Each structure stands twice: as structure tokens, then as C-alpha cells.
Amino acid sequence: MAVCEVCGNDYWMSFEIHTVGGNTHVFDSFECAIQRLAPVCEHCRCRIIGHGVEVEGRFYCCAHCARSADAAQGFKIRDTVGAHPG
Numbered sequence: 001m002a003v004c005e006v007c008g009n010d011y012w013m014s015f016e017i018h019t020v021g022g023n024t025h026v027f028d029s030f031e032c033a034i035q036r037l038a039p040v041c042e043h044c045r046c047r048i049i050g051h052g053v054e055v056e057g058r059f060y061c062c063a064h065c066a067r068s069a070d071a072a073q074g075f076k077i078r079d080t081v082g083a084h085p086g
Contacts, residue, residue: 001014002014002016002026003026004026004027004028004029004032005025005026005032005036006027006032006033006035006036007032009028011028014027015027017033017037019037025037034047034049039052040059041059041060041061041062041065042058042059042060042065042069043060043061043065043066043068043069044061048060048061053066053077055070055073055076055077058070060074060077063077
């Protein structure tokens, strides 16, 4: 068993996540992993658990937040979920 580094739960089904930087993290749930590792939207402050968007090195949860926070560059970003091709 391993102890979750976020909540401290000692759980037999805990798991490790290895990052590109060489760090190893132990969690008992995806919720705890998201809390520790997911980036935060620079506009609305929610955790980015999907693809999100990056503008000038800043991370946003969606195109709307990117446009709201950085009108000069954010206008280039478009959400494509549900967009009809062609």
C-alpha cells in the first residue's frame, strides 16, 4: 500500500504518476492527481483537465477564457468541439 500525497489516504489501489521531469507522485484517486498536477486556467482559475489552450505561454481551459484574458492573441484561438468540418 502507498499513501496519497494529497489526502494522506493509505490505499491498496493507489497508483504512481511519473512526470517527464523525472518526478514520481503517488495518488489514491484521479481527483487527487488532478488537484496536484493539473494546470489552472489563468482566467477563470478552474483546473484544466482537458486539452485546454496555450497563448503566449499562458494556459486557459478554453478559447473563451483565452480571448477574455488576452484579446490581442486570444482571438486566434477557436474551440472546435462540435464544429462542423467543411
